[in-house]
Amino acid sequence: MPDTVNAESRQPSGPLAGLTVFDLTRVLAGPSCVQMLADLGAAVIKIEKPGSGDDTRGFVPPSMPGTAESAYFAGTNRNKRSVTLDIAQPEGQLIARALIARSDILVENFKVGTLARYGLGHAQLAPEHPGLIYCSITGFGQTGPYAERPGYDSLIQAMGGIMSLTGEPDGAPMKVGVPVADLFAGLYGAIGVLAALRHRERTGQGQHIDIGMLDTHVAWLANQGMNYLATGQNPPRLGNQHPNIVPYQVFATEDGHIVLSIGNDPTFARFCREFGLDHLCGDERFATNAARVANRALVTETLTPVLAAHSSSWWLGRLEALKIGCGPINTLEQVFADAQVIARGNLVDMARPDGTSVRLVANPVRLSATPVDYRLPPPMLGEHTDEVLTDMLGLSETDRAALRRDGVI
Structure with a gap:
């Protein structure tokens, strides 16, 4: 507190x-x-x-x-x-x-x-x-x-x-x-x-x-504006997916959802090796980020049942241990109770002249x-x-x- x-x-x-x-x-x-x-x-x-x-x-x-x-x-x-x-x-x-x-x-x-x-x-x-x-x-x-x-x-x-x-x-x-x-x-x-x-x-x-x-x-x-300027094409809505990186999106787990953020090819190869997907490393449709972006639907379709096979906590624990980008999708209650948010002092209570206190989001x-x-x-x-x-x-x-x-x- x-x-x-x-x-x-x-x-x-x-x-x-x-x-x-x-x-x-x-x-x-x-x-x-x-x-x-x-x-x-x-x-x-x-x-x-x-x-x-x-x-x-x-x-x-x-x-x-x-x-x-x-x-x-x-x-x-x-x-x-x-x-x-x-x-x-x-x-x-x-x-x-x-x-x-x-x-x-x-x-x-x-x-x-x-x-x-x-x-x-x-x-x-x-x-x-x-x-x-x-x-x-x-x-x-x-x-x-x-x-x-x-x-x-x-x-x-x-x-x-x-x-x-x-x-x-x-x-x-x-x-x-x-x-x-x-x-x-x-x-x-x-x-x-x-x-x-x-x-x-x-x-x-x-x-x-x-x-x-x-x-x-x-x-x-940012990148979406530059994507348009580079191509002259309006970027489509992608829901929770990233326009330039795949997989970098929300996946359903056995009991909820998590965000999986794989930002480069070595990390994707490490993910595949650790979770029984070695065969994807040799598939040219998965081998590079550019290929995965081009085959976005296939990548999502392939990984969806893999992520759905285990709970969110199971995935978060293993992905964090492997230093693969991941995170829970927190409610605001969970955000303000998060150990990192608390440790960084992101909340401040200020006393009012009448003796009451007001809780505010701190300056970052x-x-x-x-x-x-x-x-x-x-x-x-x-x-x-x-x-x-x-x-x-x-x-x-x-x-x-x-x-x-x-x-x-």
Whole structure:
């Protein structure tokens, strides 16, 4: 079980400590980008709409145990201070600009042109703040014929090609079971911010980072994208099989399923020798990976009864002993109970101000000198409004009361 982190009063200590992010993001792509920066030590001011906040606060059920907070929101909003601010009001825009003046990085995922209407677009802020790093994450980027369209994960998965590659050969196109289009956009956004910080370190100049979800989606088509570019042919859906390696797929066992991943010819020959399939080593249809790819159906048909003859545990034990790639198909319950997952510290419990604890998936980046820093649990809506406006802008209790009366905060 992970230890509970009581970190509310700790100062940032990661590699980005001393930097401030003005966070105008919501839902997933933007918040995941900012959480990465926050985990690396940046101080984050998360701006949320008074009364409702980030859309994902309402994405329930489920809620985190012992709270009314959505699990969805909790997953990408640790290490952030929540400030409620209505940037559609002139007073809210003035406060936003004052906070931006004290920030190093601004991340936003509004539709193209929305923030410009509030005087908060990059072109409006850059002359006054030339060192500001401004990262925009949208569905289709700032230019092109689709720039003004809204972007949603399933829409991007459909348009970006991954759904045409995912699913059974004779089945319907299938999206990935987690919002990968959002998450990859967030990761590329964080990478862009880190590169821009290095540039600013050398030159003093900030810049605008333009992240389009469709762009990042096309970028991670990886070998399948290259397969198309090399052949001009649309890769077919292969279910759980690999387009370039055979056998590298799911097989049914006597009592379930496992993944068998044989990545080269010597390993395939070793598999055959160990499990009574020596005759395949001399068969030209099986001898090389290229031949096995060309005879994919035959390889699968030949190995299916072999794998089905024993239990999953029998296969996993013997394959692991032979150093042949294999693995169980875990449920999430099994994932979070896995000895390797636990040993690597992939879960973290964070104490909330009310004494309850929230369990989160940890950041996977392992830095030897400046480790990831867990300081703040996912915030309640507006939890830090008074603190931030007092500490950073010097607003008095009277000032804040007037802003609340007018719905600005």
